[in-house]
Amino acid sequence: MPLYRSGAFVTDDWTFLTDDTPLPATGAVGVSRTRFLAERDALLGRTDPVGVMLTAGDTLAGIVPDLPRLALIALRFPKYGDGRPYSLARLLRERHGYRGELRAIGDVLHDQIPLMRRCGFDAFEVSHPSTVAALRDQRVVAVRHHYQPASAEASEIRPESHPWRRVSAPHL
């Protein structure tokens, strides 16, 4: 599936495993939270990176202490209208200081990507054809002026002395 990261489509270097697929000896792997909690030691014992997939409705319980050792967290949007992953993303970035890749998966569409980005997502798995095209052609017309700080502080300018105003870069 096309993966958009840091302003370009890139080859996905991760393998996402179902709960009953055997763990490969090498390579970056992503697993469900359930599997991560069950096989934590084996997973973290590997030399290659480990990631966890969460879906809307999951909590961060159990994985917070291991966040510094996770290289990827993928949050699934079952429907674009399910807003729970936005809050999970902000909690990961702002409350728990997670610095690895935060990937949006599932129903990821053109008009939600700017919001996801502000909430700390930095990678997007996109299957919707016109969303792929819009990202490729840099046609995502987004509002760049914001009235609240979020999780994209590093990439946003804080103008004047207004405490909550932010301006994001012209292109994703």
Added chain:
Amino acid sequence: MYRYDEFDRAFVHERVAEFRDQVGRRLSGELTEDQFKPLRLMNGVYLQLHAYMLRIAIPYGTLSSRQLRQLAAIARDHDRGYGHFTTRQNLQFNWIALKDVPDILEKLAAVEMHAIQTSGNCIRNVTADHFAGAAADEIADPRPYAEILRQWSSLHPEFTFLPRKFKIAVTGSPHDRAAIQTHDIGLQLTRDATGALGFVVYVGGGQGRTPMVARKIRDFLPERDLLAYCTAILRVYNLEGRRDNKYKARIKILVHESGEAAFREAVEAEFAALRDEALDLPTPERDRIATYFAPPPFAALPERSVVFERAIAADPDFARFASRNAHPHKVPGYAIVTVSLKPVGGPPGDATATQMEAVADIAAHYAFDEIRVSHEQNLVLPHVRRDDLPAVFAALRQAGLATPNAGLVTDIISCPGLDYCALATARSIPVAERISERFADLDRQHEIGDIKIKISGCINACGHHHVGHIGILGLERKGEEFYQITLGGSGDETCTIGEIVGPGFSSRRIVDAVETVIDTYLALRTSPRENFLAAYRRLGEAPFREALYAAAE
């Protein structure tokens, strides 16, 4: 009034460009209607029975004459020459072409207005007391806080896809004119023992098919914690609110199902964690916003106005108008004026382009250029010299806007109902019109006194019937409209959900039934000073039920 700076202007223009792009993608077929729907809703565009409807945000109901004139121009150029003021202090145009919407939004942006978040499962237009900054009983002006909340909630990246819509109301007076306890969050300005400003916080009020009065979850929230605390409430709701059933998705259901104590605990825990992260309200920023709402340059005037008193004595029509539509102002020599949008036999809340322009002219000439929209679907001139009241009355009369019925039986709140709305099960505007015709006699209206009739054309309760002193709910059974009556509801600081008195009435009989309720009240009140609600609370529903149904039994 709040004025846009370069940043605010850039924000709305970017939003217009974004929406123009979205409309273009819909019209080209790139977006399906299903994918477009939440995008258009986020900008106030609904698909109604006959056409697209555009709902324009009027933040906390505050307008300048320039803005009202622009709304009149849009009504003329893009609609059928009128607009409909809503119970959330907004304006709806009911006959809009989708392709025109981006241009209309440009016109709005030119006068510092927009349609952002007037619909969708997001934080809606923040409402406030329509007498803010003018009311004699005000502790502090709620508008700066409403503006701060408006900005903070605008295109909030985390809270744009909530389980369901989310409404916030703010009041600065102990007498609640903003119906805060029927909102998802209700904020009441208050002072603590040291005199510091803060808020009483209510959460989980709402109407719809499961009406609930909000719970008080904080007795005192210091003002600097306003945004952090609201973020905590919204985050708990976004993560925990139900998404399996849209009728159980409002925060009131979460509060109810978690229990008040557990909900409060979750919010307080999130708030405690958030406090370290940012979002406090620094005094300079509060002051910067508050400066926009500084009082206009009031003249030093005596409390009594000779001009006013002479006019009262000379003109009974003016006296009647003044007794209902002029209200006490905090500054001596001034009054607040309600401009009724409830003419006898007319749809509640409608105003023609010509009427909007007339009000704009009056406001510019007599009222420091300020107009308010009330949630009771009237307009308000918040600052009028008492000396000018006779002239204002004459000008309003000229425009057909001097109906002296504020707070009376014909000052009815009604949703658009089946005449416009795709969700409605019955007509509501024609019922409102027929009730106002039945009670057209002004002497009789003034004799009946304070009473609030509210009509909804379906169970979603947009006409706020649950909190009407007399509430009317239009339903449908076997292809026939019928109307259920609730009594004793109230949306003020004594917030109460009305009680259903018994079986519904046919469209033909509903006006008679309302008259029976009112005649029963008139016969049983202790004196004209005991208003309908007070009498109902003393008597209970029994005498009303008996009067309504005895004949049938």
